[in-house]
Amino acid sequence: MTSxxxxxxxxxxRQAVEWALNDGTTLDVRGQGSxxxxxxxxxxxxxxxxxxxxxxxxxxxxxLVVTLRAGTPIGEVEALLAQRNQMLAFExxxxxxxxxxxxxxxxxxxxxxxNLAGPRRLxxxxxxxxxxxxxGVNGRGEAFKSGGKVMKNxxxxxxxxxxxxxxxxxxxxxxxSVKVLPxxxxxxxxxxxxxxxxxxxxxxxxxxxxxxxxSGAAHLPGRTALRIEGxxxxxxxxxxxxxxxxxxxxxxxxxxxxxESRAFWREVRDVAPLGAARDAVVWKISCPPTEGPAIVARLxxxxxxxxxxxxxxxGLVWLALPASADADHVAVRGAIGAxxxxxxxxxxxxxxxxxxxxxxxxxxxxxxxxxxVKESFDPRRLFNPGRMG
Amino acid sequence: MQxxxxxxxxxxxxxxxxxxxRVIVPGEGVIxxxxxxxxxxxxxxxxxxxxxxxxxxxxxxxxxxxILRYCQDSKVKVVPRGAGTSLSGGSMPVGDAILLGLGKFNxxxxxxxxxxxxxVQPGVTNLGISKAVEHEGFYYAPDPSSQIACSIGxxxxxxxxxxxxxxxxLTTNNLLGIxxxxxxxxxxxxxxxxxxxxxYDLLGVxxxxxxxxxxxxxxxxxxxxxxxxxxxxLLGFPTEAGAAECVAAVIAAxxxxxxxxMMDKEAVKCAEAYVGAGYPMDAEALLIxxxxxxxxxxxxLVARVEEIARERGATTVRVSxxxxxxxxxxxxxxxxxxxxxxxxxxxxCLDGSVPRGRLVEVLAEMREMSKxxxxxxxxxxxxxxxxxxxxxxxxxxxxDELHRAExxxxxxxxxxxxxxxxxxxxxxxxxxxxxxxxxxxTEIDLDQQMxxxxxxxxxxxxxxxxxxxxxxxxxxxxxxxxxxxxxxxxDIPRF
Numbered sequence: 001m002t003s004x005x006x007x008x009x010x011x012x013x014r015q016a017v018e019w020a021l022n023d024g025t026t027l028d029v030r031g032q033g034s035x036x037x038x039x040x041x042x043x044x045x046x047x048x049x050x051x052x053x054x055x056x057x058x059x060x061x062x063x064l065v066v067t068l069r070a071g072t073p074i075g076e077v078e079a080l081l082a083q084r085n086q087m088l089a090f091e092x093x094x095x096x097x098x099x100x101x102x103x104x105x106x107x108x109x110x111x112x113x114x115n116l117a118g119p120r121r122l123x124x125x126x127x128x129x130x131x132x133x134x135x136g137v138n139g140r141g142e143a144f145k146s147g148g149k150v151m152k153n154x155x156x157x158x159x160x161x162x163x164x165x166x167x168x169x170x171x172x173x174x175x176x177s178v179k180v181l182p183x184x185x186x187x188x189x190x191x192x193x194x195x196x197x198x199x200x201x202x203x204x205x206x207x208x209x210x211x212x213x214x215s216g217a218a219h220l221p222g223r224t225a226l227r228i229e230g231x232x233x234x235x236x237x238x239x240x241x242x243x244x245x246x247x248x249x250x251x252x253x254x255x256x257x258x259x260e261s262r263a264f265w266r267e268v269r270d271v272a273p274l275g276a277a278r279d280a281v282v283w284k285i286s287c288p289p290t291e292g293p294a295i296v297a298r299l300x301x302x303x304x305x306x307x308x309x310x311x312x313x314x315g316l317v318w319l320a321l322p323a324s325a326d327a328d329h330v331a332v333r334g335a336i337g338a339x340x341x342x343x344x345x346x347x348x349x350x351x352x353x354x355x356x357x358x359x360x361x362x363x364x365x366x367x368x369x370x371x372x373v374k375e376s377f378d379p380r381r382l383f384n385p386g387r388m389g
Numbered sequence: 390m391q392x393x394x395x396x397x398x399x400x401x402x403x404x405x406x407x408x409x410x411r412v413i414v415p416g417e418g419v420i421x422x423x424x425x426x427x428x429x430x431x432x433x434x435x436x437x438x439x440x441x442x443x444x445x446x447x448x449x450x451x452x453x454x455x456i457l458r459y460c461q462d463s464k465v466k467v468v469p470r471g472a473g474t475s476l477s478g479g480s481m482p483v484g485d486a487i488l489l490g491l492g493k494f495n496x497x498x499x500x501x502x503x504x505x506x507x508x509v510q511p512g513v514t515n516l517g518i519s520k521a522v523e524h525e526g527f528y529y530a531p532d533p534s535s536q537i538a539c540s541i542g543x544x545x546x547x548x549x550x551x552x553x554x555x556x557x558x559l560t561t562n563n564l565l566g567i568x569x570x571x572x573x574x575x576x577x578x579x580x581x582x583x584x585x586x587x588x589y590d591l592l593g594v595x596x597x598x599x600x601x602x603x604x605x606x607x608x609x610x611x612x613x614x615x616x617x618x619x620x621x622x623l624l625g626f627p628t629e630a631g632a633a634e635c636v637a638a639v640i641a642a643x644x645x646x647x648x649x650x651m652m653d654k655e656a657v658k659c660a661e662a663y664v665g666a667g668y669p670m671d672a673e674a675l676l677i678x679x680x681x682x683x684x685x686x687x688x689x690l691v692a693r694v695e696e697i698a699r700e701r702g703a704t705t706v707r708v709s710x711x712x713x714x715x716x717x718x719x720x721x722x723x724x725x726x727x728x729x730x731x732x733x734x735x736x737x738c739l740d741g742s743v744p745r746g747r748l749v750e751v752l753a754e755m756r757e758m759s760k761x762x763x764x765x766x767x768x769x770x771x772x773x774x775x776x777x778x779x780x781x782x783x784x785x786x787x788x789d790e791l792h793r794a795e796x797x798x799x800x801x802x803x804x805x806x807x808x809x810x811x812x813x814x815x816x817x818x819x820x821x822x823x824x825x826x827x828x829x830x831t832e833i834d835l836d837q838q839m840x841x842x843x844x845x846x847x848x849x850x851x852x853x854x855x856x857x858x859x860x861x862x863x864x865x866x867x868x869x870x871x872x873x874x875x876x877x878x879x880d881i882p883r884f
Contacts, residue, residue: 022871062637063744085643115585128590129562140869142833150742151555151774152814154548154597155822155829156856157838158561161593165586182643205503209527211617213682234686241683288504288582315504315584342587360587365575370588372844377837379869388588 018141031107091118115165139378184229276320287341458574471543477819511542548597550815625672625705649773660721663728741805742814
């Protein structure tokens with residue numbers, strides 16, 4: 001059985017990594033382990049448990065920055081921000097239920113490591129856009145830092161971008177500073193009923209190109225949702241503007257109030273609308289918004305049981321396919337083809353993830369560059385070896 | 390400012406290098422005469438000048454690829470350059486390096502309104518993108534003050550900002566994809582019209598890498614719909630503390646203005662004398678708060694900001710009622726640098742960022758330093774995001790003043806780091822702040838950054854002498870040292 005190391009301080013974390021380096025072992029790096037079922041299966045010598053490094057270090061609402069230890073539960077951060085009417089604007093999803101676990105688990109740093117983002121990715125960016133700086137340990141057992149706690153910073157390479165989305169394969173973080181934003185007073189939603197995929201994406205793109213500042217654009221079967229947030233008089237005026245703009249679609253329209261809207265967008269965020277069978281495999285496809293419907297149509301032609309819904313104005317497709325030994329990865333990636341974009345296998349049994357490239361394969365020159373980048377941080381491949389491979 | 394010593398072998402091989410470049414780029418794309426190279430001898434950090442080895446202006450990606458492959462194979466250094474508007478010396482030539490100008494890559498390739506993106510060549514100016522889409526009501530958000538001249542490729546290299554960063558982000562938050570050429574000559578695509586990376590976010594790390602990692606040959610940016618209403622509030626305060634408290638209170642009230650700029654009394658005086666914007670001369674600090682969005686929202690927020698400002702003791706509160714008045718409010722701020730230029734032979738513009746809560750104490754301490762160094766300092770800055778632009782007034786013809794100005798500047802940047810800020814918020818490290826990197830970073834921090842550089846450019850051929858105070862060979866950096874053995878630290882010359 002694999003044993004676990006649980007450091008209680010940044011220095012203990014550094015020593016743990018140094019020990020692993022000297023011992024020639026490898027580390028399965030975890031916050032709460034809520035996303036261990038995502039990525040290629042690994043076989044590591046040790047689990048490095050970061051939950052002992054937990055807590056808010058500093059929160060200054062008027063600075064729009066929160067600094068916290070790497071093992072801090074995301075729920076704790078969100079609750080703290082909510083007290084001051086602020087939020088993580090990138091709207092990190094809770095993938096727990098999708099991955100067969102309980103809701104409400106996970107750490108903020110875990111969400112950052114996956115560069116996760118919810119519906120507001122469209123207007124506010126992903127985790128990558130909100131990580132201002134960090135400190136941690138590289139694969140040489142060296143404590144280092146990058147970035148800072150200020151909004152504007154171009155001093156040295158922006159390693160925060162690289163760490164966000166690295167799934168723990170470059171360095172182990174002990175502390176991060178994250179940008180936060182005011183939470184909107186009101187959240188309302190305009191629903192367009194009965195549009196097909198192509199008409200829905202077209203309507204969403206028109207809405208995104210309008211001056212009405214739409215902060216969420218999702219299309220579920222039969223319902224196309226546009227989110228408007230802000231102060232009351234503005235929300236009212238923009239909703240009216242959207243209705244006028246989209247009158248030409250001929251679609252019937254409904255509105256959701258603030259509470260209903262919050263619940264609705266939380267479901268979109270957490271991929272709940274995918275009501276597929278529990279053994280269905282789930283793909284996340286990022287593509288140019290207008291390409292989404294054609295990609296889905298190609299896959300439905302091949303697998304009529306496929307289920308899909310769209311977020312990010314059509315640029316994010318959540319796709320469920322019937323269980324299969326290879327998760328239909330060739331077909332999925334073939335359907336994206338040359339339109340630009342990529343597919344990540346978010347949910348599949350371990351045996352499938354062992355043989356299927358979970359992350360989108362890269363052309364040789366780019367893959368070689370990525371390998372050199374990995375080695376520049378972690379030359380002995382201590383951290384989560386093979387998880388992105 | 391010391392640059393790395395010139396390699397006599399490269400200088401000796403100049404004729405051969407020029408000939409090789411002429412094979413790759415036929416015609417007038419290779420410039421090797423002194424007069425022809427003169428326009429390239431500096432960038433916007435014009436106190437430092439240096440002629441390049443030779444200038445090459447390719448027109449195709451294949452040519453860029455062939456040039457870099459040649460440089461890699463022949464171990465010749467290369468400095469990429471866009472419009473040459475860097476304020477930190479990022480595109481300053483190096484005497485034994487080829488200057489690779491991207492000026493001929495100046496076409497807008499595709500505008501896709503449905504997906505709200507523009508695909509352009511790197512030599513297109515920042516403003517050129519907005520101009521290309523304004524008839525449809527769109528724009529490109531980052532707006533560095535050099536936007537009329539600076540190129541989008543340079544913006545990617547420097548992660549350029551502007552006045553509207555707090556609400557709309559820097560280049561990195563508005564960039565969707567690039568095509569770039571590696572030192573090997575390989576051409577890679579990062580990102581595109583879709584969001585986020587399939588692997589490591591190399592697009593993110595390329596942005597702001599100051600031309601040290603690769604050469605960008607195509608750029609895809611996000612377009613935004615122009616806000617329907619823009620209004621500005623001009624606020625005068627009897628104390629700087631009052632103005633700073635107002636900034637914090639606006640943000641604490643959940644308002645993210647499109648822009649929030651502050652000027653100290655000296656700056657107000659200079660600007661008013663220069664453009665006559667009607668600024669209140671009794672104010673110790675001036676704030677311009679710009680709100681943009683749907684009209685009803687802007688009107689609502691303007692009223693909130695007015696209220697907050699009065700609560701914080703504002704003695705002047707004026708709201709723009711039309712576009713002409715808004716432009717007038719901005720006229721003084723936008724002309725602040727040339728206005729200061731009227732009262733001093735030279736000035737040095739710094740660019741540190743600090744946590745907003747430390748603004749007042751940083752300003753006070755800066756005034757103490759001003760006495761110590763016997764030089765005046767004028768402050769204009771992006772108050773919303775804590776990005777300072779102190780201007781140190783001096784006369785470059787007086788060697789002692791130049792020296793004192795450099796010392797004063799370094800003291801200010803050390804102060805920024807000490808209060809939890811950083812050396813540069815948007816201008817870049819370049820050569821200007823290179824030797825101060827050790828103030829913000831440990832040797833290990835810098836080694837990690839240099840190792841990343843090695844993954845892209847193992848021979849340190851791209852934009853040498855910039856960003857890093859000392860270069861260490863990649864082979865040495867790449868060694869894995871086990872246990873507590875100290876890394877050997879050979880006596881590599883500092884430059």
